[in-house]
Structures are given as C-alpha cells and as structure tokens.
Amino acid sequence: MDFERICEGDFGTKVCVIGAGTMGGGIALHLANLGFEVTLLDLTPQSVREGFDRAKSASPPHLYLPQNESRVRLGSIEADLEWLAEVGWVCEAVVEKLDIKRDLFERIEPLIAPDAYVTTNTSGLEISLLAEGRSEAFRSKFMGTHFFNPPRYLKLLELIPTKETDPRAITAMTRFLEERVARRVVPAKDTPGFIANRFGMWCMYKAVHIAERLGLSVEAVDAITGPFLGRPRSGSFRLNDIVGLDIMQDIAGNLIARCPDDPFIGVLQAPESLSYLISKGWIGGKVGQGFYRREGKEFLSFDLATKAYRQRQEPELPSLGDLGKLPLVERLRTAIELRDEVGEFLRLYLIPALEYAQYLKAEISHDHLSFDRVMQWGFAWELGPFGMLDCLKSGATGVNEGPFFQEGRQLDFAGKYVSIPEEPEYKSLQSFSVLEDAGLYRLRDLGEGVTAISLATKMGTISPDLVNALGELMTSGKVERYVLTSEAKCFSAGFDLNFFREKIEQEDWEGIDRALTELQQLSLLLGQTPGCAAVFRYCFGAGLELALGCPVAAVDAECQVGFPEARVGLLPGGGGTARARCIAQVHGTQEIAKLAGRMMLGVVQNNADAARAEYALRDTDVTVYHPDRLLFEAIALARSAEPIATPEWRALEGPVAGMIDSAKSQKRAAGEISEHDERIGDKVKSVLARATSFEDALDRERDAFVELCRNALTFARIQHMLATGKPLRN
Known part of the structure; x- marks a missing residue:
C-alpha cells in the first residue's frame, strides 16, 4: 500500500512500537488514544508487560480513557x-x-510490509548511522521521529530524514504525523541531538553552571528562568528533575563525544552539584529527589553550597516583581540591563x-523559524532564541544580524528575507479580522460566511450582560453561521459568582431566576442557527451550557469539562442539568443515577x-x-452544521429516584458527603427523575x-470560593 494513501486516510490503523520503556510505552498509549491498533513489542513477554503497566500508571496519565488500553x-x-x-x-524506541538499534533494524527489515515505513525515536543518534547496512528501499522510507515526553501532552515532533530519504516519503510522513498523530512537525538536520537536545540541553547545563558561579539558590534561578522569561513555572532546576539528571548526563555525554569541534561543548561537562546528586542516586522526580525533594506535600530545596536539603x-x-507585569519584550530589554542578581x-x-543559537543554527536547523518552534513547542518557551534576539536592543549581544522575523517573513541563512508559508489549518483566532468589538464579545470574519463569536471577558466568564448581548446578536440576523x-x-x-453573591445579599431571588431564564433561552437560541462551539482548556458550568446549546461542539482533547456547581452549593441552572439528562438517558436508568452522583459532587473531567x-x-x-487545529476543525464543522431541535425528553424505566437516594445514603453513611451535598443531590434528583419534559426540567432546575x-x-461556599479559589465542603 502506498504510504501517501495512508495520509489520505486510506490505511487501516495498525502501527507498531518497538520498545516498552518510558518513551515507547507513552507513544503506544498516545496512538491508542487516537484510535490506532497498536502492537507494542519488547524483549520478553515479562518486560513488555512491566513496561506497559508502568505506562498505564504514569502521572500525568497517558490515557484519555482506561478502556483505550485494549487497543494495544x-x-x-x-x-x-x-x-x-x-x-x-513501525516506530522504534529501544x-x-x-x-x-542497528541489529534490530537488520532483524525486522525482511519482516515488514513492502510499503511500511520504519522510523526511530532516538533522541540524538544520527539517523544516517542507524540506517547503515540497510537496503535502498528501507533507507528511502527511514527517518527519525523524535517525540517528546510525555507524548500525549507535548505536541512537538522533530522529523529527521537522511540524504537518502525519498522527499515524497518526507512529505507523506509529515502529513501523517500532523493529521493522524496530532503532532506539530519541525524538520531538523541529521546532527547529534538534533535541535532540541543540542541546544536545549546546553541551556539546561548553562543555568546550573551560572547558578554555582554566582552562588544563587535553586529557587532564585527558577524564579528568573520561569514565567519571568516567558517559560514554564518549572524554570531550570525543577525542569532538570522532571527530565532526570541521569538522562541529562547521558545526553550530554553523547553530545560531547559526537561534537568534538564545537567550541562551546564544554558547558556540557557536569557541574559540581549535578555530579554530586547523581553520585548519590538522587536523579530527580522519578526517585523523589534531585534539586528538589518531596516530603509529603512539602518540597525541600538542595543547597548548591552545602550540598544538603533545606x-x-x-x-x-525585587526586580522580578517590579518588571513581572510588563510585556515580555519590554521585560527582557529592561532586565538584561539590571545591575542586580x-x-x-x-x-x-x-x-x-x-549567541550559541546563532553559532549552531545552520548546522542543526533549516531556518530560524524551525529553531524557534522547537524551543517554543518542545520546551514551552514563549519566544525562541531568535525571537528573543529581535526583542533585545542592538548591541546587547554579540549577534550583529537581524531582525530575524519581520511582517510574515523570516531572514534566511543567506541573509535574505523569505516569506513564511501560510498554514491555514493552524491560524489563530487573533489572526482573523475583527468585524465588530462589542466589548463583552467580538465578531471575527472566519471566511465563507462563518463568523466567530468570541467571548471577550476574563476567563470567558458569563454574566447577565453578556447573555443579553449574545441573545440580541443571535436574533439580529447578523450571523448566518x-x-x-x-x-x-x-x-x-x-458564570460570574460575584453576581450570585450580590443577588443573595440583596435577597433578589427574582433577579437570579431571570438571569437563569435568559441563560436557558440563549442556549436554545444558539441551536437555531448553524454553528459550532470551539471549546478549550476549561469549559465549566454556564460555559458548558452554552456549548451544549450549539448544534455541535469541537473540543480540545485536553479541555477540562463539567458542571462544578455543587462545589459552590448549587446545581447547573442554565439548562445544564436538563441537557445532561437528555444525553445520558439513551444509556439507561443506571447511568442517570451515576450522573446524579457526579452532579451532587461537582465532578469535572480532565x-x-x-x-x-x-x-x-x-x-x-x-x-x-491536535492542540493547534481546534479552530480549523470548528470552522469546518460550522460550515456543515444544521440547526438542532429542542432536546428530546424520554421517560425512564425503573426506580431511578430510588437508585439516586440509595447511592446518596451510602455516601452519607460512609462520610463521603455532607448534609448539604445530600440536599444538592435531592435537587438534582428532582430534575433528573421527576421532570416530565425538557421544559419542565428547565423550570425545576431554576427553582432548585x-x-x-x-x-x-450555599452562600458560605460561594464566599469561600471567591475568597480562596478553593471549594468549601460544609
């Protein structure tokens, strides 16, 4: 079978991962999540079972659903x-x-299908060396596919072909990985460590060396190299623990051995603190201690000077606080000039x-954008090194070139500006022109008659004013799709909890009922126009009620979704309780009872x-x-969407109210719920089990x-959530 047809979807779903270690197990489960039938091989039946069990119990979890493991x-x-x-x-990850690796490829070459592709997940060995001795047909479809750990959560994949890889195979594999494996692919040159490990590991080592030289604490360095620099909260030392100090040592050793002509490679010689921790076996998070040590809920820090935990x-x-609120560009320009630590x-x-990125770029990457994308997508930097160089004032570094990016173009390695190819499937919301800024929401032109209605409130918070504005919009005729x-x-x-707090203080019960009625009506209005909700990160409560009102929702796989209202002493009142019942009813009475139990506790899914x-x-x-294709997929769904009818309400068979009461009583007797939780459960039951129609359910949930x-x-729970951001179980 021609592999280019695989990219069009004319392919089974059968893939194989060889190697059940940390990466192999994670890749296998990621592919299982996506619907592939995965074969996972390791040396022996025992080793593959042990590796698979470790992968299934990993934290954070690899699987979206426990039953996905059956695909492996x-x-x-x-x-x-x-x-x-x-x-x-076949993806090799031994x-x-x-x-x-070479011996394995020799064994499998006679056994693979003629059109099958073999790739290696090596993190740094040259692909051309791994392909030595293989046939021309094998080498033409062989390349590196460097996933990042954990594969479910990190979207970057470095794709490393050799000079003998067929260009058509590179194109086919790129499309397959982007469209079917849900990765962002960055091409890298076939050099030791590729882009991520060659440059990223150098940066990790450099931070430790400078911390030791200046006598800075691990906390201080992590504070500087975290969000202050536009990077994750893990900073430098916490990142080291996450990666594993032993892994760092292995990668550094390989780079030192394979890059003898690199004048900056000495940075990868182990700093004193790193050597000490490795000698003690304190190699990071997987053993519970490295530069930080976990003791219960508390973290201790390793003192670089005394070599003891404290x-x-x-x-x-103080300058971190002073500058932290500035935009990143201004923050970098100012911070680099500070005369403090x-x-x-x-x-x-x-x-x-x-400066090291400037030295390395032509050796390891194809262009500045690829280099920056690796650091942005693989290390979660807000700006890559060349984006940072564009931020700094002329003369701040020894790099006398740039700007590297300018109005949709980038500087190539020959010193000419070239256009950055358009990628319509990855366009951000902000790249579409604004048709109208209504304050609480914006309208954007998504093309071909589709309009983005984008909430413009903090955290997408729903308020009565926003509900009214959207209601007027949906009846104005402005929006076709x-x-x-x-x-x-x-x-x-x-929904904005401050609204309910104020109404409770005012004892304005009619105002609360009116706000809920308008929210329910807006949800129904959304279903009368062809459209799609594009849901990401968090979709809670009233936000979910609006999403479920749309004809269809496109939901980012990692989005947290649910009705947490019980955590503030309430139940979904904008149509959510009724809609959830309509979704669950086709699966039987027992599922309605389970739904009631989750609503009573405000459970959300991750x-x-x-x-x-x-x-x-x-x-x-x-x-x-694919984390970056949500809007693209939502637009396609909106173009084909049709209006939807009011949800059908079905009579239930069996004693659903009794089942809800029984489960509630058991939880109460076991001390798992409070009396107020039980009260919330009764209100949920009144909607799920007692309502006679969808309209009756809407009335009941508002009254409840x-x-x-x-x-x-309930008021105490609302007050506590607003004050602390945490639920009160009273």
Missing part, C-alpha cells in the same frame, strides 16, 4: 516479530545504543545562550473523551486531538437553583 497488543521481539507484516508504520526559601529578587544572571546565561469561542486563555470558567463518557458532552461532539441560593451553606 503486547508481544515480544523474540516470538512475535511476524506481526510486523500487518502494520504500515535503548539509545547504536549497535542495538526548607524552601522565597528568593529576594537578575541582570547579572541573564547576562551570563541568556546572552551566551542566544458561527463559531462560538473565546478571546481568553480558556473557553469559559462559568479531557474531552472522559467528558463524553460521563455525559458532559454529546456523542455528536468532536474531540480535536434559587432555593439553594436561599441556603446559608
């Missing part, structure tokens, strides 16, 4: 290599030893790192597939596994919501 078939290299003939793609200390770096660290760490989404960093965190399995999403809603608002225990 386990086998041994010794007994089951003939299974390779069934698959279209130990990072050149001879072991209580964590808040670093005294922050400025000194950045001049000794950041500037050499940027739509995508409902958000300008914020999440779809919606739910991914879209789990939310669908627990009836927080409809079977027709679409999980988007208002009655709970009258209870002092």
